[in-house]
Amino acid sequence: MIPDAETAPLNAFCVDLEEWFHAFGISGKYTDPVTWDDAPQCVVGDTEDLMRLLDDAGVRGTFLTVGWVARKYPDLIRRLAREGHEVGCHSYWHRLVFELSPEEFDRDIGECVGLLREITSQPVDTFRAPGFSVTADALWSYPIMRRHGITTDISIVPAKRDHGGIAGFPRDPFTMETAEGSIVCFPVSVMHLAGRTIPFSGGGYLRLFPLSLIKAGFAQNHRVGRPGMSYIHPREVNPDQPRLPRPAIWRPMALLKYLKYYVNLKSTRPKLAALLREYRFGTVAEVLRRHPPTSTVRLALRPATGTRAGFELLPSAS
Ligand SMILES: [Zn+2]
Secondary structure, three states: OOOOOOOOOEEEEEEEEOOOOOOOOOOOOOOOHHHHHHOOOOHHHHHHHHHHHHHHHOOOOEEEEOHHHHHHOHHHHHHHHHOOOEEEEOOOOOOOHHHOOHHHHHHHHHHHHHHHHHHHOOOOOEEOOHHHOOOHHHOOHHHHHHHOOOOEEOOOOOOOOOOOOOOOOOOOOEEEEEOOEEEEEOOOOEEEEOOEEEEOOEOHHHHHOOHHHHHHHHHHHHHOOOOOEEEEOHHHHOOOOOOOOOOOOOOHHHHHHHHHHHOOHHHHHHHHHHHHHHOEEEOHHHHHHHOOOOOEEEEEEEEEEOOEEEEEEEEOOO
16 A cells, blocks of 8 residues: 555654664673674665665655764765755664763763764754663753754653653653753654553564554554654664574573564564555654644753652643
8 A cells, every 4th residue: 555645644764773783681792882893794784775675665764873883884874864864863872871870971962963963964953862761760861962952852662661661651742841942752652552551663563563563553643643653773674683692591581682682583674664665654853843742841850869860740831
């Protein structure tokens, strides 16, 4: 089915542009950034492959780019920008936000957006945290993002997950007022299934879920007029990517992660091609122009709990 360009819902297509070893939960030879240059490099070939898939479908997407990748392969990032894709920031060193201090996050995001702006000559105003790691304890990161010119954040999964995720978080795009200015939050798509709220439209879910279930997720969101958001990593279209070391059986969480990373890898590409045929996709900026936020909340500081100051979302004062 070819989606109708005028009436079909527009969904965001996002790529977290990183190397095959930028995966969380499994330690290996290339966990430490000082070893990254020694690792087999796949990101350019895999990204070009993904770009061909998007070209075939006439889709432009938002490529959230790891600064280290951009520094190493600036021509790839320039090409993405030249060909009409949106380039966003996925941090410089691909570390989980909730594991960083505000000062470390400040340095990291500053370094990344500065580099991406220099390479692309684009504003670079969209951010996604590695591993969707803006948790309820890491909302302190919003004023820092805003200070660095980030005006759209797509870091939050409004559901409970292994790392990252905020259960009960709004599901529609909304504006968040911070001490440093406003940011539009566009949460990752989730669906209700058997009494649970779960993501369905990207990454591992493309491998684990049958196409019919993914389509049911899109339908749930479209029924209430909400745009969907798909995301993928370049490595996921490459079934021959190098493998992280298989964790031992006595490390069940890491082993489960390993199985999730590599199960059904061959199925990702045909499922992605089917989704690109079935639905209309565009960049995050395009989707937000069509579905601007309809509500505003205020991000407020509350007294410190534990070692860190806490934040909460309050009704907007205006
Ligand atoms: Zn990532």
